[in-house]
Amino acid sequence: EIVLTQSPATLSLSPGERATLSCRASQSVTSYLAWYQQKPGQAPRLLISDASNRATDIPARFSGSGSGTDFTLTISSLEPEDFAVYYCQQRSRWPLTFGGGTKVEIK
């Protein structure tokens, strides 16, 4: 099973600041890495597929990069609605796995 390790666990930032979230895989997933946002009481929302492709209607302030084992989700300038938990997911091999999540909270 491919283990995804997200860091940091919590990121405390202010609106307007840049957020950089990391996801590291225990083995290569090539580019089969996705990012999701989840707010309390809501289902996850797909942000990024295939490491860097924004999903439909996702604002340009969200960007993804990386390949192999190291991936980054960047939010260029945090909006109030961006404070949430973010998960990475690998779709390279069965079983599919998620990272433990990074909570982006208001400082």
Next chain:
Amino acid sequence: EVQLVESGGGLVQPGESLRLSCVGSGITFDDYGMNWVRQAPGKGLEWVAHISATSSTIQYADSVKGRFTISRDNAKNSLFLQLNSLTAEDTAVYYCARDWNYWGQGTLVIVSS
């Protein structure tokens, strides 16, 4: 409006069974793989099962293999998950997802004596 609606959750005792359903409206299932994902209270996301568009490929997480069964009825735009031999560790909100872009609101399964 695109909607996926799960149902069938509830409170059951250890060892009992449940059948979850996911019905789509304003959305087609036929050409897409479908997945179940669960989230235990206060915890992260856990992928549970996948079924391909024609049901030719089915995969399960090790934690549910042999106990859960995924199936689909494309004619009824429906996805199912049969949960058998439930334990407390299966307590979670269960989400269905179509090609990861569309998710239901979840249905809560509580396993407790």
